[in-house]
Every structure is written in structure tokens, then in C-alpha cells.
Amino acid sequence: MTVPLREALKFWAKLGFISFGGxxxxxxxxxxxxxxxxxxxxxxxxxxxxxxxxxxxxxxxxQLVTYIGWLMHRTWGGVLAGTLFVIPSLFLLIGLSWVYLTxxxxxxxxxxFFGIKPxxxxxxxxxxxxxxxxxxxxxxxxxxxxxxxxxxxxLNLAFPIxxxxxxxxxxxxxxxxxxxxxxAGSHGxxxxxxxxxxxxxxxxxxxxxxKFSTKRLILQGSVVILLWSIPFIALVLFFGWQTLYPQxxxxxxxxxxxxxxxxxxxxxxxxxGAVDQFHWLSAGxxxxxxxxxxxxxxxxxxxxxxxxxxxxHIQNLIGNTNPFWFGVLGACVATWFTFLPSFFLVLxxxxxxxxxxxxxxxxxxxxxISAAVVGVIANLGLFFAYHVxxxxxxxxxxxxxxxxxxxxxxxxxxxxQKGVISVLTGSALAGLLSYLVASLLx
Numbered sequence: 001m002t003v004p005l006r007e008a009l010k011f012w013a014k015l016g017f018i019s020f021g022g023x024x025x026x027x028x029x030x031x032x033x034x035x036x037x038x039x040x041x042x043x044x045x046x047x048x049x050x051x052x053x054x055x056x057x058x059x060x061x062x063q064l065v066t067y068i069g070w071l072m073h074r075t076w077g078g079v080l081a082g083t084l085f086v087i088p089s090l091f092l093l094i095g096l097s098w099v100y101l102t103x104x105x106x107x108x109x110x111x112x113f114f115g116i117k118p119x120x121x122x123x124x125x126x127x128x129x130x131x132x133x134x135x136x137x138x139x140x141x142x143x144x145x146x147x148x149x150x151x152x153x154x155l156n157l158a159f160p161i162x163x164x165x166x167x168x169x170x171x172x173x174x175x176x177x178x179x180x181x182x183x184a185g186s187h188g189x190x191x192x193x194x195x196x197x198x199x200x201x202x203x204x205x206x207x208x209x210x211k212f213s214t215k216r217l218i219l220q221g222s223v224v225i226l227l228w229s230i231p232f233i234a235l236v237l238f239f240g241w242q243t244l245y246p247q248x249x250x251x252x253x254x255x256x257x258x259x260x261x262x263x264x265x266x267x268x269x270x271x272x273g274a275v276d277q278f279h280w281l282s283a284g285x286x287x288x289x290x291x292x293x294x295x296x297x298x299x300x301x302x303x304x305x306x307x308x309x310x311x312x313h314i315q316n317l318i319g320n321t322n323p324f325w326f327g328v329l330g331a332c333v334a335t336w337f338t339f340l341p342s343f344f345l346v347l348x349x350x351x352x353x354x355x356x357x358x359x360x361x362x363x364x365x366x367x368x369i370s371a372a373v374v375g376v377i378a379n380l381g382l383f384f385a386y387h388v389x390x391x392x393x394x395x396x397x398x399x400x401x402x403x404x405x406x407x408x409x410x411x412x413x414x415x416x417q418k419g420v421i422s423v424l425t426g427s428a429l430a431g432l433l434s435y436l437v438a439s440l441l442x
């Protein structure tokens with residue numbers, strides 16, 4: 001029994017509109033829908049694919065959707081699943097980016113964004129805890145998460161180095177202490193039994209299209225190279241090598257290949273390049289973009305569309321009556337060159353991963369990497385907290401209102417189990433209220 005492609009595409013399209021909450025929320029939705037309700041894939045196969053996607057550079061939730069779509073319906077199934085997951089948020093963020101630039105300086109709208117930023121800090125820290133609960137289940141993995149946090153927080157080590165070290169620890173630990181590096185849920189069927197048999201179960205043979213083929217590898221690699229080079233060369237010929245759009249294309253291509261640890265780990269790299277290196281937008285605008293990314297469905301890394309839109313719109317404000325379309329081009333270029341490598345990595349690496357499910361020699365380093373990613377995400381939460389609590393740097397004043405909003409947002413998430421949209425809405429109202437109170441006191 002198989003799921004018809006049309007039925008699967010309906011679900012992937014629906015997912016593009018309902019997948020709020022960033023990577024943690026989206027992975028939870030995928031698990032609930034595909035493992036618990038629909039039983040399209042077993043929990044162990046789901047976690048195996050998830051660990052691989054967390055190993056890859058780029059957005060893990062979108063890669064996981066692509067992987068499962070490919071496993072069920074071949075190459076086109078994966079491409080369509082991953083695309084449908086992204087398209088709704090692209091259109092939404094283009095519209096919201098225009099509203100942000102056009103009306104963002106209106107005091108009450110600025111107050112709403114002021115309230116949302118602390119909520120983003122709480123959401124990122126909450127994501128670290130949720131992912132940690134799912135992937136860390138013993139002292140060894142907790143130690144790896146703590147060491148990765150200290151490595152990036154204190155030593156400022158690059159993400160690829162942290163991921164490589166975690167993988168090496170996993171390889172060594174899987175041989176010496178295999179009981180500590182089992183995947184969560186791999187000690188027998190566990191909770192998977194209560195859901196019944198899955199279409200792609202633990203012992204389901206790998207389908208023919210998911211087996212390694214040199215011919216298929218060469219064909220897919222050639223197609224991806226063409227899909228990358230043709231638009232890039234066109235941008236260079238039309239605008240010039242040193243202009244904005246080729247720079248966006250090249251920067252986000254590097255981001256797609258060099259940033260490990262999923263969407264949350266990509267953000268510091270994007271921040272460093274877009275704010276500090278190219279000055280496409282300010283630190284405050286980057287935080288606002290992340291807030292919009294959290295408030296819209298789809299991959300959190302779709303904040304790249306916000307960055308691309310602002311870069312194109314702002315750079316073409318002078319001398320153009322309607323810079324909107326320059327912003328749209330920037331958003332589309334950023335999105336295309338960010339996600340194209342993700343499709344390539346999933347489709348090319350998928351056959352290898354399918355041949356290793358259940359093999360501890362391969363799953364142990366993935367389990368260690370998953371633990372290290374928790375430390376990276378925790379560091380990102382503190383990174384945002386610093387910019388929210390000290391908006392003018394350590395020498396400036398402390399934003400006590402932001403601290404209070406963060407605390408209440410954290411309570412809503414951790415204690416009362418409120419959803420991301422509810423927390424963002426409440427924080428936005430708190431920001432607006434603080435503006436109204438300040439206006440009355442002046």
C-alpha cells in the first residue's frame with residue numbers, strides 16, 4: 001500500500017501554511033502528522049532521517065520534508081514537497097517586508113516590534129530545551145551539548161568545527177560506549193508500537209529509487225549545477241559582478257553549504273554577513289526579520305527572504321519610484337540560492353543514509369551532532385538576549401521592559417505550554433502597551 005502522490009502533495013501544501021513555530025515546532029508537527037496520525041513512516045526511520053538533516057548545513061525541517069517526500073515518491077516527490085513547504089512563507093514575507101519598510105517607522109508599529117523581539121529570545125531558548133529533550137537522553141550527550149555551548153560562547157569556534165568534533169566523538173563513543181550513543185527511541189520499538197504499522201516501517205526494504213546509483217548521481221549533480229550557474233551568470237551579466245544581487249546569490253550559497261546545525265545555527269552567520277560585512281540592514285532590522293519569520297509558517301530560515309527584500313528595496317530607494325520589485329528580486333534570489341543546495345544534499349545523500357538506518361557506526365555520530373546542536377541553539381538564544389536587553393551595547397542602558405516581556409514569554413512557553421503565535425501576539429500587545437504608557441507619562 002502506498003500514498004498517492006496527489007494526496008501527499010495536498011498534505012505538503014497544507015503543511016506550508018500551518019507549520020508555525022520554527023524548526024522545533026515544524027518537526028513536532030511532522031512527527032505528529034506522519035508518525036502518529038498518518039503512519040507514513042515509523043518513528044525510528046523518522047529520527048534517522050532527522051539526524052541526517054540536522055547533520056547537513058541548511059534548514060533541517062525543509063530538508064526533512066524533502067527527504068520523506070523523496071523516499072515516498074522519488075525525486076519529483078522530494079522536490080515538490082520541499083518547494084511547497086517554502087512557497088507560502090516566501091510570498092507572506094515579501095508582503096510583510098514591504099509593510100515593514102513602508103510603515104515600520106510609525107510609532108505604534110515600531111512598539112509592536114519592540115515587544116516581539118523579547119518573545120523571539122524566549123522562543124529560541126525554548127527551542128533549545130525542546131530539541132534537547134528529544135535528542136539528549138544521557139549524561140554523555142548532555143556533556144557534548146555543554147561543551148559545544150562553551151566552545152561557541154567562550155572560544156567562538158566556527159559551527160563546522162563544532163559539528164566535526166561532535167561527529168568524531170560519536171564515532172569513538174559508538175565503538176567504546178555504544179549504550180550512550182543509541183538514537184532516542186532505538187531501544188526496541190518503544191512508543192512506536194502504539195501507533196501501529198507504518199507504510200515505511202523499521203524493516204521496510206529500501207525502495208529501488210532510494211538505492212545509490214552513479215548514473216543518477218551524475219544526472220542530479222549536473223541539473224543542480226545548471227540551476228545554480230544559469231541564474232547566477234544572468235545576474236552577473238545583467239547587473240555586474242560587484243553589484244548587490246550577485247553578492248546576495250554568492251553569500252547565501254556559502255551560507256547554505258557552510259552553516260551546520262539547522263535554521264537556528266544559520267542565523268548568526270547570516271547576521272554577521274548581512275549586518276556586519278555588507279551592511280544590507282541593521283541589527284534591529286535583523287531581529288525584526290526573525291520575529292516575522294517566527295510569526296509566519298514555513299522554515300525559520302526564510303528570514304533570508306526578508307534580508308534579500310530589504311537589501312534590494314533599500315539600495316534602490318533613490319532614483320526609483322517603486323523599489324518594491326527590486327526587493328522582490330532580492331528576496332527571490334536569496335531564497336533560490338539558499339534552498340537549492342538543500343535539495344541537492346538530500347537527494348544525493350539520501351541513498352547513503354537509507355543504507356545505514358539501524359547501523360550504530362553511522363547513527364552514533366549523528367546522535368552526538370544532534371546533542372551539539374542543542375548547545376549551539378542555546379548560545380543563539382543568549383546572543384539575541386544580549387541585543388534585546390542591551391540595545392545600545394553593554395555601555396548603554398538596560399531595557400527592563402524587554403526583560404519583563406522575555407520572562408513572561410518564557411513562562412507562557414515553558415509553564416503554560418502556549419503556542420508561538422499566542423506568545424508573539426501577547427508580546428506585541430505588551431510592546432504596544434508600554435508605548436502607550438510611556439506616551440501618557442511624557
